[in-house]
Amino acid sequence: MKIVCFSDLHGQLDALKWIEKDAKSADILISAGDLTNFGKRKSAIQILQKLIDINENVISIPGNCDTLEVNDVLTENGTSIHGKGKTIDNIGFFGVGGSNITPFNTPQEYTENYLVDLLESGYNDVKNNDTKVMVCHPPPYDTKIDLTNSGIHVGSKGVREFLMSHSVSLVICGHVHEARGHDIFEKSTIVNPGPANVGYSKINLDDKIKIKFIDY
Numbered sequence: 701m702k703i704v705c706f707s708d709l710h711g712q713l714d715a716l717k718w719i720e721k722d723a724k725s726a727d728i729l730i731s732a733g734d735l736t737n738f739g740k741r742k743s744a745i746q747i748l749q750k751l752i753d754i755n756e757n758v759i760s761i762p763g764n765c766d767t768l769e770v771n772d773v774l775t776e777n778g779t780s781i782h783g784k785g786k787t788i789d790n791i792g793f794f795g796v797g798g799s800n801i802t803p804f805n806t807p808q809e810y811t812e813n814y815l816v817d818l819l820e821s822g823y824n825d826v827k828n829n830d831t832k833v834m835v836c837h838p839p840p841y842d843t844k845i846d847l848t849n850s851g852i853h854v855g856s857k858g859v860r861e862f863l864m865s866h867s868v869s870l871v872i873c874g875h876v877h878e879a880r881g882h883d884i885f886e887k888s889t890i891v892n893p894g895p896a897n898v899g900y901s902k903i904n905l906d907d908k909i910k911i912k913f914i915d916y
Contacts, residue, residue, distance in 0.1 A: 701789060703903040704755075707732035707837070707874025708895040710765065711739055713750060715896040718916050720754050722902055728788065729755040731779075732874040732893070733763030733797050733837030736770055738807065744773035752777070757788070762797035763837045763875065764806040771797070771808075781835060783818035785825030791905065792826025794819070795835035799875055800856040812858030819862045831869050833905070834888075839873040844883040845892035846876050863888050870909055872901075882911055 704726040706719055723729045729751060736743045744766070751758045760779040762771050774780035785794030796818040798808030810818075819836070826832055838856040839846040840863055846855025854876060863871070863886050871890040880894030889909045893901035897916075904910040 701727045701791060701905040703728045703730060703905060704900060705730040705732060705872045705891065705893050705903065706896040706900040707872075707893055708734040708763065708877060709747065710734055710737040710895070710897075711743060711747065712897050713747065716750055716754065718914075719896070719900050722900075722914065723754045726755060726902075727757065729758050730835055730872055731758065731760040732835055732872050733761050734765045734874065735760065735763065735774075736766050738765055738767065739770065740767050741769040741773055744770040748773055748777055748779065752779075759786075759793055759795075759835060761795045761835050761837055762808055764799035764802065764808045766797070767807045781822060783821045785822040787826055787829055790829060790831070792829030792832040793835065794822030794826050794832065796822065796859075797837050799838040800858065802854075812856060812861075815856055815858040816862050819859070823866055831905070832867065833870045833872065834863075834868045835872045837873060838875045839879065839890065839892055840871070840885055843885055843890060845873065845879045845881055845890055847879050848876065849878050860885070870903070870905060872903075880913070
């Protein structure tokens, strides 16, 4: 399966022109949160329609800078896996949006326990699939991809604990713009494609996971 993934678009539609070529030929186009920049329904509809025009097979979650109206739009269009799962070509996709608590009081911040509850709910929908892909806006705590420029780990401890007790092949996240890259935690390959105005990632999900980061 060929996946194109990006995160943290923050309403910058111009960035999609760079993603479009690879995304059109991908099997799945994944948005890992913060599609808008505190946008509401109208903004979410506009951006999501652009994604669907590029590739009709879109999977999405909200980010902490998306309002609850964005959640409604993603759900209505059948792209959301926030707290739920779906199976595509025998691969189970599940996820969680928002983030763990931050100092910035953004629209969707949740307790660690609630993030785990949503992940459990989604995992339960796809638990019988041999290959599972988790899409979560916050990266797991204390990894290469939750490290800020000031050297502080700001990821989710709940996401980390979940991965310690569940079998997940691939994790796609975002949230920490400066921590673009990939890591291995437990048996999971974790990818932070970085903010969409910087680049995105192409992933081949076969017997081995192959990752390529695309810069503009």
